[in-house]
Amino acid sequence: MTDRDDLHDEVLLRLEAKGRRFTSNHRLVIDVLADAGRPLTIPEILPRTPHVPQSSVYRTLTVLEEAGAVSRLTMGSNHAHFELSEQLGHHHHHLVCRACGSIVDIDLDPEIEQAVEAELSRSALAHGLRIDEHSIDAFGYCAHCS
Amino acid sequence: MTDRDDLHDEVLLRLEAKGRRFTSNHRLVIDVLADAGRPLTIPEILPRTPHVPQSSVYRTLTVLEEAGAVSRLTMGSNHAHFELSEQLGHHHHHLVCRACGSIVDIDLDPEIEQAVEAELSRSALAHGLRIDEHSIDAFGYCAHCS
DNA sequence: CTTATTGCAAATGGTTTGCAATTTT
DNA sequence: AAAATTGCAAACCATTTGCAATAAG
Numbered sequence: 001m002t003d004r005d006d007l008h009d010e011v012l013l014r015l016e017a018k019g020r021r022f023t024s025n026h027r028l029v030i031d032v033l034a035d036a037g038r039p040l041t042i043p044e045i046l047p048r049t050p051h052v053p054q055s056s057v058y059r060t061l062t063v064l065e066e067a068g069a070v071s072r073l074t075m076g077s078n079h080a081h082f083e084l085s086e087q088l089g090h091h092h093h094h095l096v097c098r099a100c101g102s103i104v105d106i107d108l109d110p111e112i113e114q115a116v117e118a119e120l121s122r123s124a125l126a127h128g129l130r131i132d133e134h135s136i137d138a139f140g141y142c143a144h145c146s
Numbered sequence: 147m148t149d150r151d152d153l154h155d156e157v158l159l160r161l162e163a164k165g166r167r168f169t170s171n172h173r174l175v176i177d178v179l180a181d182a183g184r185p186l187t188i189p190e191i192l193p194r195t196p197h198v199p200q201s202s203v204y205r206t207l208t209v210l211e212e213a214g215a216v217s218r219l220t221m222g223s224n225h226a227h228f229e230l231s232e233q234l235g236h237h238h239h240h241l242v243c244r245a246c247g248s249i250v251d252i253d254l255d256p257e258i259e260q261a262v263e264a265e266l267s268r269s270a271l272a273h274g275l276r277i278d279e280h281s282i283d284a285f286g287y288c289a290h291c292s
Numbered sequence: 293c294t295t296a297t298t299g300c301a302a303a304t305g306g307t308t309t310g311c312a313a314t315t316t317t
Numbered sequence: 318a319a320a321a322t323t324g325c326a327a328a329c330c331a332t333t334t335g336c337a338a339t340a341a342g
Contacts, residue, residue: 293342294341294342295340295341295342296339296340296341296342297338297339297340297341298337298338298339298340299336299337299338299339300335300336300337300338301334301335301336302333302334302335302336303332303333303334303335304331304332304333304334305330305331305332305333306329306330306331306332307328307329307330307331308327308328308329308330309326309327309328309329310325310326310327310328311324311325311326311327312323312324312325313322313323313324313325314321314322314323314324315320315321315322315323316319316320316321316322317318317319317320317321
């Protein structure tokens with residue numbers, strides 16, 4: 001049983017839980033995102049999924065997102081970015097380049113992570129909000145765009 | 147000299163630095179955002195800026211954003227949110243309701259803030275990125291949507 | 293067989309833009 | 318006067334959707 005097989009199993013589980021099916025298009029998109037290892041936009045995904053029309057990729061991503069297998073990132077750029085959800089990978093955050101819009105995944109010190117979570121929960125509670133997730137994004141200019 | 151006058155002065159400074167003008171529409175939009183005290187969408191702004199066409203509000207917001215007076219927030223909702231930039235206010239973060247898309251400003255403990263900044267800078271440096279800003283967003287369901 | 297998915301083309305809708313008229317400096 | 322801004326309508330374009338055909342369970 002390879003890692004990739006494990007990944008497919010996890011996706012299948014989540015799709016079935018939502019009454020959806022695990023089709024070849026679904027698997028193809030999952031593999032593209034897994035291989036990339038960073039958030040991709042639709043224009044980046046399309047060339048890697050030959051013969052799959054754009055609308056099908058959009059639909060696939062929506063289904064996968066609703067199943068909790070994929071996350072949609074909307075930073076200011078005109079195209080949304082997609083990546084495997086944290087449920088299938090690990091908790092992480094993002095570095096975003098203002099110029100080219102590229103996004104890199106990063107990990108933070110668990111201690112800081114925990115402190116932020118506690119502080120956010122406290123603040124959310126005070127505002128009557130029930131939190132289940134948070135994101136931390138850093139913005140600047142990447143080596144290529146500096 | 148009132149706080150509002152100070153605000154207008156700050157906006158004027160930033161507009162002039164970009165060769166732009168401080169028109170009545172600009173002031174109107176700034177005041178709407180200042181009065182709201184939370185990020186607003188275009189549909190929320192329009193009724194508060196009577197007789198100003200939608201396209202002018204969009205253009206005004208773009209000019210103000212380029213001058214650093216306004217920030218555009220793009221969380222997954224279909225409408226962007228706009229608020230006074232941190233340059234004109236204070237550093238803060240956001241609580242976002244998944245159901246209605248509303249956004250609330252929150253402050254974090256300065257110690258945690260500092261720890262996060264240090265950690266992000268470290269991580270960014272390792273990836274060859276020069277960071278100048280970060281955001282922390284918490285997602286959940288607000289009191290009204292729970 | 294029943295229902296989700298696919299592919300194509302067409303529609304949607306938030307946001308941007310061209311242009312002539314109008315302000316601001 | 319020179320240049321930015323405005324208002325209107327029209328264009329843009331990433332994303333969504335209707336529908337008939339197909340494939341998955």
